[in-house]
Amino acid sequence: MNSEALYYILANVVAIITLVCLFIGNFNNGDYHYKQYSMNHLLIAVICLCGQDIFWTLVDNEIILKNNLIFIFANYLMFLAILYVCASWLCYTQTINGKNDNRFVKRVKIIIAFYASLAIILAPILFFLRDFWIQDGVPSIGLYFIIYGIGFISFLAITSMSFKFAAQRENYVHKKTYIINALAPIVALGFGLIQIFIVELPLMCAGLSITMLLLVMSSMSFQNITDPLTGLMNRNGLNKAIDHLEESSKMHEHEHLIIMVDLNDFKHQNDTLGHLKGDEILVNFAAAIRKYSNITQKKTILCRYGGDEFLIIVKNADKTSANEFKTTLAKLLSENEDTKDIRFAAGCVMWSGTLSTFDSQLSVADELMYQEKEISKHLN
Numbered sequence: 552m553n554s555e556a557l558y559y560i561l562a563n564v565v566a567i568i569t570l571v572c573l574f575i576g577n578f579n580n581g582d583y584h585y586k587q588y589s590m591n592h593l594l595i596a597v598i599c600l601c602g603q604d605i606f607w608t609l610v611d612n613e614i615i616l617k618n619n620l621i622f623i624f625a626n627y628l629m630f631l632a633i634l635y636v637c638a639s640w641l642c643y644t645q646t647i648n649g650k651n652d653n654r655f656v657k658r659v660k661i662i663i664a665f666y667a668s669l670a671i672i673l674a675p676i677l678f679f680l681r682d683f684w685i686q687d688g689v690p691s692i693g694l695y696f697i698i699y700g701i702g703f704i705s706f707l708a709i710t711s712m713s714f715k716f717a718a719q720r721e722n723y724v725h726k727k728t729y730i731i732n733a734l735a736p737i738v739a740l741g742f743g744l745i746q747i748f749i750v751e752l753p754l755m756c757a758g759l760s761i762t763m764l765l766l767v768m769s770s771m772s773f774q775n776i777t778d779p780l781t782g783l784m785n786r787n788g789l790n791k792a793i794d795h796l797e798e799s800s801k802m803h804e805h806e807h808l809i810i811m812v813d814l815n816d817f818k819h820q821n822d823t824l825g826h827l828k829g830d831e832i833l834v835n836f837a838a839a840i841r842k843y844s845n846i847t848q849k850k851t852i853l854c855r856y857g858g859d860e861f862l863i864i865v866k867n868a869d870k871t872s873a874n875e876f877k878t879t880l881a882k883l884l885s886e887n888e889d890t891k892d893i894r895f896a897a898g899c900v901m902w903s904g905t906l907s908t909f910d911s912q913l914s915v916a917d918e919l920m921y922q923e924k925e926i927s928k929h930l931n
Contacts, residue, residue, distance in 0.1 A: 553612065555612075556608055556609070556612040556614065558753070559604075559608045559753045560605050560608055560609075562753035562756055562757065563601045563602070563604050563605045563608075563753060563756045564605070565756075565760075566601045566756035566757065566759065566760045567598055567601045567602060569760050569764070570594055570597055570598045570601065570759075570760060570763055571598065573594055573763055573764065573767045574591060574594040574595065574598070576767065577590050577591060577594065577767055577770070578591060585646045585655065586643070586646040586647070586770070589639065589642045589643035589645075589646045590643055590646075590766070590767070590770060592635075592639040592642070592643075593636070593639040593640055593642075593643050593763070593766075594763060594767075595635075595639075596632065596635040596636040596638075596639045596640075597636055597759050597763055599632045599635060600629075600632040600633065600635075600636055600755075600759065601756045601759065602632075603625075603628050603629050603631075603632045604629070604753075604755065604756060606625055606628065607625045607626070607628075607629055610622055610625040611625075617688075619681045619682060619685045620678070620681060622681075622685055622690070623677050623678055623681040623684065623685065624678075626677070626690070626694060626698055627673070627674065627677050627678070629698060630670070630673060630677075630697075630698045630701075631670055633698070633699070633701065633702040634666040634669060634670055634701065634702075635666075636702070637666060637701065637702055637705035637706070637709075638662050638663060638665075638666045640705070640706075640709050640736070641662050641705065641708070641709060641712075642659050642662060643732075643766075644709055644712055644713055644716075644732060645658065647713075647716070647728055647729060647732060647770075647773070669701060673697065676697075677694075677697075699743070702743075703740065706736035706737075706739065706740050707736070709732070709733075709736045710733045710734070710736050710737060711733075713729045713730070713732040713733030714729070714730070714733045716729045717729035717730050717733060727769075728769050728770070728772070728773045731765055731766065731769040732766065732769070735762045735765055735766055736762075738758055738761060738762050738765075739755075739758050739759055739762045741758065742754040742755055742757060742758025742759070742761075743755050743758060775787055776788030776791060778854075778855040780830060780833060780834060780855070781833055781834055781837035781855050782837065783837050783840070783841075783853045783854055783855045783861070784852070784853060784854040784855070785854070785855060786854070786856070786857075788854065789852070789854040789856075789862065792852045792854075792864075793852075793864070793906060793909055794906065796852070796864070796866070796904055797904055797905060797906045805866070805867040805904065806867070806868065806869070806901050806902065806903055806904065807864055807865060807866050807867065807868055807901070807902050807903075807904055808864065808865040808868035808869075808870075808872045808873060808876075808899060808900075808901060808902070809862070809863075809864055809899070809900050809901075809902045809909075809912055809913060809916045810862070810863040810864070810865065810873065810876055810897055810898070810899045810916065811856070811860065811861075811862055811897065811898045811899075811913065811916040811917050811919075811920045812840075812860065812861040812862070812863065812895050812896070812897045812920065813859060813860050813861075813895065813896050813897075813920055813921075813924060814832070814833075814836060814859040814893060814894070814895050815894040815895060815896060815924065815927055816894070817829065817832065817858075817859040818859075820832060831889075832893065833855075833859060835887070835889045835890045835893070836861070836884075836890065836893055836895075837853075837855065837861070838890075839880060839883045839884050839887070839890055839893075840853055840861060840863065840880070841853065842883050843863075843876065843879050843880050843883060844863075846879070847865070847875070847876075847879070849865050849866055849867060849868055849872065850865075850866040850867070851863055851864065851865050851866065852864040852866070862913075863876065864902075868901075869901075870899075870901065873897075873899035876897070876899070877897055880895070894927070896920050896921070896923040896924035896927055897920055897923065898915070898916040898917060898918065898919030898920030898921070898922070898923060899916060899919065900912050900915045900916040900919065
């Protein structure tokens with residue numbers, strides 16, 4: 552074995568060891584079922600890709616018998632590994648926020664069916680026409696275009712999708728995770744493209760290792776600031792968000808609206824219908840708050856403050872935003888079969904954005920919320 556091939560193989564071995572460590576860490580620390588599952592598949596897919604790169608190196612350096620059939624086989628395995636990476640990464644992109652809508656499983660089936668179809672369609676094209684793709688022992692540019700083209704297009708789709716989700720996020724802390732996922736494919740593509748022109752350097756495995764490390768670190772950071780049930784921010788995330796908001800408020804002197812929301816009769820429903828039904832109510836209510844955040848023209852911070860209490864901060868708002876929130880949220884709840892029976896009380900108060908006054912204003916909003924709750928009890 553020549554030194555160049557050995558160096559290439561060892562680089563992939565190091566990458567595989569690194570990725571296995573990331574896989575073990577994610578497997579032991581994941582908080583969300585779908586998100587952990589998707590990330591695990593992504594890590595396994597990249598491990599397979601690095602392993603296949605070792606096999607490709609052995610064939611290319613004729614350490615394993617090299618002929619047109621075996622070389623096509625090595626490239627087809629590479630193609631399968633790339634498809635696995637693309638499918639896993641697309642699924643992971645839809646699970647970043649930790650919660651998934653009812654269409655998630657359907658979308659996953661479509662993604663798997665699409666990439667499986669590509670694998671089936673390409674097999675006869677490569678194997679039966681292998682002499683066309685490889686002439687005089689040299690692979691054609693068309694072969695590499697087919698092998699890597701789908702991956703290139705898929706990575707661009709992941710980047711585009713992630714930037715779109717980042718623009719829709721309700722707070723900058725969650726947005727950062729989507730931006731990292733958007734930039735990660737660009738890093739991987741950059742290393743991969745360089746390797747195409749400088750074949751002797753094992754840059755693909757290095758780029759993928761760095762990319763996966765960034766994604767896992769971002770995912771773990773996200774879990775630290777996110778409520779595992781609803782996918783909204785927890786109090787850790789809220790503290791980070793209001794720190795950031797204070798800095799922007801100092802520069803622009805805008806006021807914000809603090810809204811404390813509590814579900815009516817939730818304890819009774821939780822006790823009579825069961826905790827699983829109670830969790831479902833909380834998840835559905837959180838989804839309605841997200842819909843409000845997406846349709847309002849103002850930026851929002853959404854937090855599950857504790858139990859059945861939720862905190863919404865509407866940035867750069869005025870007092871009319873309070874009535875808009877109540878009206879819009881009530882309408883969103885009534886339009887959905889799963890949430891039409893949910894009732895809530897809300898206390899709203901303006902806040903200057905200074906951290907020193909946040910707790911006092913939050914207490915005022917909390918008191919107003921309980922006053923509205925008591926009025927609702929007497930009316931019913």
